[in-house]
Amino acid sequence: MSKYLISIVGPTAIGKTSLSIKLAQHFKTEILSADSRQFFKEMTIGTAAPSAEELNAVQHHFIHHKSIQDDYNVGAFEEDAIQTLNTLFKTHDVVVMVGGSGLYVDAITNGLDDFPKVDDSIRVQLNKDFETKGITYLQEQLETLDIQSYNSIAIDNPHRVIRALEICIGTGKPYSSFLNKNKAKRDFKTITLGLTADREIIYNRINMRVDLMIQQGLVNEAKTLYPYKALNALNTVGYKELFNYFDGNWTLDFAISEIKKNTRRFAKRQLTWFRKDQPILWFDYEIPIEKIISELNAKIKQQ
Structure with missing residues (x-):
């Protein structure tokens, strides 16, 4: 039987984590995260990392396995993730990958693009x-x-x-x-699922998530990271706006409104990236899990 990577993509706050856990439980498999900010153990609330309960429900890989001070990039992630997949596919026919970082998703499904050396x-x-x-x-x-x-x-x-x-x-x-010149050959087949909704719904979900992050303690989390704000990992929506607040440039209310605005912009870029050229099975975010599983099984039988 062929090996399948089920890749779940879509804009932030759409419900990818929840779907990934349900699918991993159905296929009795494990989850790879391709969210480039959830790699960092110091960044929990602001990255909407899976909760302890969610992490315990299914074995996850590449969640909080690095520090913000580690030099970790998409090339290193590709190498690590492919090695992990090779191991998982020895005992599983299906593995689930989830993440909204388009470049990191592409690195696994297609391989990185080859760029010439420049000065x-x-x-x-x-x-x-x-x-x-x-x-x-x-x-x-x-x-x-x-x-x-x-x-x-x-x-x-x-x-x-x-x-x-x-x-x-x-x-x-x-x-x-x-871009997209010579793609790496993979020993597995990828089926990509996309979750989406009307723009107004996506934006409302983002606004509610940001409010929840504030309630959960995002301001205090960002305060502990403030001394390291120059690190690339912290050039991230949700933290950089609060750093402006700590610097005295913005009020807290304005910083929160900027987090919401910049997250909405990020979601728009995510949709642009994922809709550009790859075949994706798009589903409404409220579709029953049974319908997704049915279409997945039909897709696997076709290949």
Whole structure:
């Protein structure tokens, strides 16, 4: 029998974690997280990491296995996750993967894109530009050099913008032109499920989740991480807004409203990423689990 990776994607706050646990229990298997911020053990509330009860319900991998001070990137994750999958597929025919970080999901299902080597001085200069001129300056550069990447990457993430720009500048070609060229061969088949809802519903769920995070203690969690705010892991919605509050730049109410706004923007980018080109079985977020399982079984029989 072929081995299957069931990958669950969709915007933040749509219910991916709950669905992943139900499917893992049905298939008697385990879960890989492809959420790049849930890797970090110091970031729990602000990343909506699975609760202790959820973690106990099914064996999870890549949840809180790193520190914010560890140097961990998508290349390292791809290597670690493929090794874990190879082990799991020895005893399971199906493994579930869940996460809203499109680049990390793609790294497992398709493999990373191969980029040419560029001069390190380009990144050094771009980092200086970021420090002196701000993210907007870099975003405007990327919009000019590669509008496709500007519209698809996490444009508020300086690391991602700088990475795209260094390829554009170093090669004279758009970063996006190197994408989807030579994909890695995988020893398993992937079936991707997407959860979605009307935009108003998604945005309302996001607003309610942020309110719940505040009730659960997000402000105090962010306060403990404030001394490390320069780390890339903490350039994350939910934390960076509160750091502005701690700096005295914003009121708490305004910081919370910015978390909601930036999370809504993030959800919009997630949907753009996941709808771009890959075959996804899309389901309404309220669809009964039995219907999803039925369609999954039918899909497996077809292959």
